[in-house]
Amino acid sequence: MAVRKRTWTNSDGKESVRWLVDYTDGDGNRRFETFTHKKDADARFAEVKVDLKKGTHVASTKSPTVKKAGETWIKAAEGEGLERTTVDQYRQHLHLHIAPFIGHTQLAKVTPAVVTAFKERLRREGGRDGKGLSPAMVRKVITSLGSLIADAHDRGQAAHNAVRDLSRKRRGKKRTDKRKNGKLKVGVDIPRPEEITAIIASAEGRWHPLLVTAALTGLRASELRGLRWEDVDLKSCELHVRQRADRYNEIGEPKSDAGHRTVPFGRIVANALKEWKLACPKSDQDLVFPNGAGKVESLANIINRGLVPAQILAGVVTPEGKAKYTGMHALRHFYASWLINRVEEGGQALPPKVVQERLGHASITMTYDRYGHLFPRGDDAAQIDAAELKLVGKRA
Secondary structure (H helix, E strand, O other): OEEEEEEEEOOOOOEEEEEEEEEEOOOOOEEEEEEOOHHHHHHHHHHHHHHHHHOOOOOHHHOOEHHHHHHHHHHHHHHOOOOHHHHHHHHHHHHHHHHHHHOOOEHHHOOHHHHHHHHHHHHHHOOOOOOOOOHHHHHHHHHHHHHHHHHHHHOOOOOOOHHHHHHHHHHHHHHHHHHHHOOOOEOOOEOOHHHHHHHHHHOOOOHHHHHHHHHHHOOOHHHHHHOEHHHEEOOOOEEEEOOEEOOOOOEEOOOOHHHOEEEEOOHHHHHHHHHHHHHOOOOOOOEOOEOOOOOEOOHHHHHHHHHHHHHHHHOOEOOOOOEOOOOOHHHHHHHHHHHHHHHHHOOOOOOHHHHHHHHOOOOHHHHHHHHHHHOOOOOOHHHHHHHHHHHHOOOO
8 A cells, every 4th residue: 555646747738646546356356546635646546555554445436426325315205104204305405505515525425525515505596596505504504414424335335424524523523612602591491481472462362372381391393283172181281292283284293202202281371271262263184283284284374374473563582573483493482481480480490301301302411501500500609608517617
């Protein structure tokens, strides 16, 4: 194995230089890979050397293009029975963002540097209109690319997953940045209690029971849209989450095993649902919050006809007069914060594990990552002072 310099003179008299990675693969075949810059050749040489030792090397000539591997990945996703929305998102990411920029690149040549350059292009010009994608959308596309390469790796078509390698390298920094900058803020991401009071009071017609239930049970919008009357126990004041409706209005299982849960509620929710049950449109699917035809209500209608008008009537608006909270998840955020800090309103603070179960989070880590900064800090300075005095006495 070696990295060799190749030099020649072009017809115009100018000298050209290329760097060759010369090696023999695991099958005894001699391979050559050409690079414009020596640093790239050296990096590839080191990578090939390690891969050959591990027995995981894939020659670039045997490596499919990103586009080709992506098409195989989509077919596999369809065959695995993933949700239609998930497969559609994968397909959209591949055709609109991944294939146009790096579709012709062989997987063997997708390095962390290539992924970084791809991310930068997405930020600058990754959208359909040639404008850059939002940071959140860039992350989603890169995650899809990582899944694509992982599928190819499982098929023996890629020795490394550059997305995962890059992620591991930067994981510590990302976690620090997320903890520093990604905290949900009351009054910005999380409605204040007085805002929820005003929104509920301003909600009209069929939107009133829906928004009351959303704010005081924390169900996801998809779970509200799939909620059935048979899953509502008005005597015991409990909701049983057993199904959800996706963005195509198709009914399916909750997002995870933890999504199957029982959520208690109080008299406000009970009274709102009892009154609504008398006026609720007939639904063949027994839905609690159907549209006028008894079918699954769309998320867009809930937001644009329910949440947004209620905020405007309540005066919960931006300086420009628009609704302050644009998604139903804001009400779920409020519910989480309400569970955590109910003690301030004369209630009882709930343990983190109970908060996790009420929200249907798959792990307590998810709950802490999202809402950990809202939990009471425990002891204050006075309590610490008293504990110190009890431990070491006044002489210290």
